Amino acid sequence: RLFKLPVGQNTIGTQTEFFTITDFWGTFTSSLRWGSERWSCASFLSLIWLAPLLLLGLVYIIIRLALQSIFALARLLFTGIATLVMGLIGLIALVWQKLIFPAINYFINFFNKALDSISRSYANVISRALENKQSEFMMALVPFLLAIFILLPRLGSELIPEVRQGEFNVELTLPVGTPVETTADIIRPIEDLILAHESVAQIATVAGVDLTKVSDAESGEHTAKITVNLVESNDPAALEEDVLSYIREEISNYSGIVYNISRPVLFSFKTPIEVEIKGFSLSGLAEVSRDAVSELEKVDGLTDVKSNLQRGNPEVQIIYDREKLSFYDLNIRTVAELVRNKVRGDVATQFKKEDRRIDILVRVQDDDKATIADLRRLNVNPGGAVPILLESVSRIEINEGPSEIRRIDQERSAVILANIEGRDLSSVSEDVFAVMQNMDLPEGFDFAIAGQNKEMEVSLGSLQLALLLAIFLVYIVMASQFESFIHPFVILFTVPFALIGVILVLWLLGIPLNIMVFLGLIMLAGIVVNNAIVLVDYINQMRRRGLEKNEAIKAAGMARLRPILMTTATTVLGLLPMALGLGEGAEIRTPMAVTVIAGLLSATFLTLIVTPTVYAIFDRSENEVEVEDTATEAGPAISGA
Numbered sequence: 039r040l041f042k043l044p045v046g047q048n049t050i051g052t053q054t055e056f057f058t059i060t061d062f063w064g065t066f067t068s069s070l071r072w073g074s075e076r077w078s079c080a081s082f083l084s085l086i087w088l089a090p091l092l093l094l095g096l097v098y099i100i101i102r103l104a105l106q107s108i109f110a111l112a113r114l115l116f117t118g119i120a121t122l123v124m125g126l127i128g129l130i131a132l133v134w135q136k137l138i139f140p141a142i143n144y145f146i147n148f149f150n151k152a153l154d155s156i157s158r159s160y161a162n163v164i165s166r167a168l169e170n171k172q173s174e175f176m177m178a179l180v181p182f183l184l185a186i187f188i189l190l191p192r193l194g195s196e197l198i199p200e201v202r203q204g205e206f207n208v209e210l211t212l213p214v215g216t217p218v219e220t221t222a223d224i225i226r227p228i229e230d231l232i233l234a235h236e237s238v239a240q241i242a243t244v245a246g247v248d249l250t251k252v253s254d255a256e257s258g259e260h261t262a263k264i265t266v267n268l269v270e271s272n273d274p275a276a277l278e279e280d281v282l283s284y285i286r287e288e289i290s291n292y293s294g295i296v297y298n299i300s301r302p303v304l305f306s307f308k309t310p311i312e313v314e315i316k317g318f319s320l321s322g323l324a325e326v327s328r329d330a331v332s333e334l335e336k337v338d339g340l341t342d343v344k345s346n347l348q349r350g351n352p353e354v355q356i357i358y359d360r361e362k363l364s365f366y367d368l369n370i371r372t373v374a375e376l377v378r379n380k381v382r383g384d385v386a387t388q389f390k391k392e393d394r395r396i397d398i399l400v401r402v403q404d405d406d407k408a409t410i411a412d413l414r415r416l417n418v419n420p421g422g423a424v425p426i427l428l429e430s431v432s433r434i435e436i437n438e439g440p441s442e443i444r445r446i447d448q449e450r451s452a453v454i455l456a457n458i459e460g461r462d463l464s465s466v467s468e469d470v471f472a473v474m475q476n477m478d479l480p481e482g483f484d485f486a487i488a489g490q491n492k493e494m495e496v497s498l499g500s501l502q503l504a505l506l507l508a509i510f511l512v513y514i515v516m517a518s519q520f521e522s523f524i525h526p527f528v529i530l531f532t533v534p535f536a537l538i539g540v541i542l543v544l545w546l547l548g549i550p551l552n553i554m555v556f557l558g559l560i561m562l563a564g565i566v567v568n569n570a571i572v573l574v575d576y577i578n579q580m581r582r583r584g585l586e587k588n589e590a591i592k593a594a595g596m597a598r599l600r601p602i603l604m605t606t607a608t609t610v611l612g613l614l615p616m617a618l619g620l621g622e623g624a625e626i627r628t629p630m631a632v633t634v635i636a637g638l639l640s641a642t643f644l645t646l647i648v649t650p651t652v653y654a655i656f657d658r659s660e661n662e663v664e665v666e667d668t669a670t671e672a673g674p675a676i677s678g679a
Contacts, residue, residue: 157599164595164650168588171651178648182534185541193541194462194550197310197494199625202274203302208232208264208285211296214351214441216260218246224295225262231288232266237281239269275625279459286341298342299457310463311340311456311470312489316449317482320440323347326483327452333477334454337469339461346444346453353439354410362431366419373418377428380416381407410434455489462550467491501556508563509533516571525578528653529570532641535648536566539640540633549629558633565609565634566641569602570649577653587657591650599646606642610635 167174210228212221222245232238242265247257266285271277282299289297313330317323327345335343356377358370383401390396406412414429428434444451458466467487474485509530516526540562544555576598580590616631618624 153600153603156603157596160599160646161592161596163647164592167647167651168591168654171655174648174651175655178535178644181538185538189541189545193544194465195494195498196463196550196552197490197497198553199629200301201623201625202278204268204270204274204278205302206266206278206282207300207302208266208289209298209300210262210264210289211298211348212260212262213294214258214260214348218259221245221260221262225264228289228292229264232264232285235281235284237268237271237277239267241266282459296344296348298344298455308489308493309455310458310490311454311466312487312491313454313456313470313474314446314486314488315452315454315479316446316484316486317452317480318450319482320443320450322480322483323450323452324440326477326479327454330454330474330477330485333473334456334470337466337473339458339466340456340470341459343454343456346442346455348441351439351441352436354413355435355437356413356428357433357435359431359433366426366431368419368426368431373431376418376420377416381413410436453488463490463494464550497553498551498556501553501560505556505560505563508560512563512567516567520574520578524656525574525653528649528656529567529574531649531652532566532570532645533563535644536562536637536641538644539636542640543632543636544629547632549632552629554626554629555633558630559637561630561634562637562641566638566645569598569605569642569645572602573598573645573649574653577650587654591654595646595650602642602646606638609638 208228210225212224216224222243225243225245229241229243232241243262244265245262246259247261266281268274268277268281286297286299289295313334315323315326315330317326324347327347331343331345334340356374358373360370363370363373379400380402383399385397386400387398388395389398402416406416413434414427416428417425418428418431419426444453446453456470471487474487479485513526513530516529517523520526537559540555540559544551549555573594576594577590580593581587585593613631613635616627617635619628
């Protein structure tokens with residue numbers, strides 16, 4: 039209902055048309071009353087049919103609102119990312135234009151100026167080299183001879199570089215028979231000493247031996263192994279040597295403890311130094327090995343020297359008197375088997391239970407063999423008229439048995455093991471051989487140097503053969519391509535030129551010859567000849583075009599100088615990160631990279647100077663002008679005539 043009331047009364051709305059509060063509430067309640075009167079079952083059923091439509095409409099509204107929100111958010115994100123990308127591109131372009139591009143231009147200009155300067159100098163150098171061919175050749179030969187006969191013997195050799203991983207093992211051996219509990223108590227102070235060092239991160243100790251796993255003959259309840267992990271360092275080799283020196287000094291204060299330092303195995307190699315002493319007498323082997331250990335400990339560079347013949351377990355030994363056995367008409371074999379069966383037992387028969395068979399062991403009671411006196415009273419002729427006791431025909435003693443009986447080539451042997459520190463394998467092996475040679479070994483005893491030294495001789499011998507085979511194959515391929523035996527021979531002169539740089543750099547850096555160095559040399563045999571091939575081939579092209587030999591050499595050198603230098607530079611820069619020795623396992627990678635870089639630089643320098651000289655000395659062929667070029671030049675002259 040609409041009411042028109044004067045201004046100033048209690049109203050809601052405009053000043054002309056509005057509802058009063060009282061009338062609005064009355065109208066609303068009356069409408070509800072009217073609706074309730076009109077409500078019926080039919081109206082309720084119609085609303086049920088309309089419910090799905092209302093639900094679908096609600097879902098549509100919710101989905102549409104969600105999609106609109108997602109699209110709006112995606113538009114904002116895309117706009118922000120696009121703005122950020124454009125800003126970064128602009129910043130990069132600005133940095134490139136203001137900083138990087140000028141730096142690159144400066145480097146390129148510097149590189150071009152350096153190459154131009156080298157080219158101008160090279161023209162004068164190659165001219166003087168061709169004028170004094172014999173002198174230049176001798177100047178290259180003298181460094182090669184000095185490197186081979188003076189520096190090479192001082193390099194030394196080893197099988198493979200020792201890799202420092204920041205982890206090593208301290209193997210401790212106590213007297214045989216020490217219980218595992220006592221072993222754990224004795225090594226506890228040693229654990230505290232190791233942990234006290236500031237460079238030790240953590241340790242792990244194993245006392246005794248796990249009988250369910252495969253272990254060597256020296257392991258037992260009297261042995262323990264402490265695994266030491268070091269903190270990270272930029273120089274892990276120096277850090278490890280410092281910790282090892284500290285541990286060796288501290289453990290040497292403990293008497294009765296034998297220790298050995300080992301590292302986690304990356305390659306299956308033997309101990310660096312192994313001395314095999316062969317002889318029949320076990321007691322003689324033990325005595326000789328003890329003397330050898332005391333002498334080898336004096337050799338500079340040897341550490342952790344020990345023998346495999348350690349103190350054995352105590353045992354009861356029965357020594358039979360053959361004359362008394364013969365007097366009593368007894369057989370030594372029969373008596374020995376009888377004593378063994380009484381002490382250890384003998385399987386008389388088997389007890390069968392369904393599909394199982396159980397041995398029945400017959401032996402004397404424990405009280406009859408508990409002591410040495412009881413063993414002496416054992417009867418060795420059961421059934422005889424007069425019993426004969428064991429002590430009547432033998433002598434019973436308590437002695438120390440051998441810790442192990444090792445045979446090498448069917449001969450009883452003792453093996454002395456040692457590690458190397460601060461020296462190469464070949465020089466230490468020579469000193470060890472000299473020490474063993476000066477020892478006065480008993481008659482029937484002999485020794486041999488084994489371990490990594492033997493493996494090194496076999497491996498390096500195989501690699502030397504591989505190097506020679508690689509050089510031969512390179513020569514065969516070049517001879518077939520050049521159709522000449524002289525030109526490939528001239529090119530192969532780069533290989534000894536490469537050896538000059540390799541030997542010099544290895545000597546300066548203190549790197550001994552090893553497997554990785556020889557792998558680098560084999561790679562060099564195929565790399566260093568590339569520059570010489572390019573140079574010699576272009577010299578031949580220039581001579582076929584009619585140039586005189588010396589002029590062709592000069593022209594080829596100037597034309598191929600830039601490609602040769604750039605090829606060498608790219609190879610050296612590519613190997614430089616490996617040669618720097620960064621990261622774990624650098625000890626393996628560095629020798630090969632250093633070998634290739636040093637050999638390539640040396641060969642490149644000498645290739646540009648000495649190879650043209652060698653070509654001029656050995657090549658005696660006359661110029662062969664190309665037929666096609668001659669015909670092309672003569673063609674216009676004939677037609678013009």
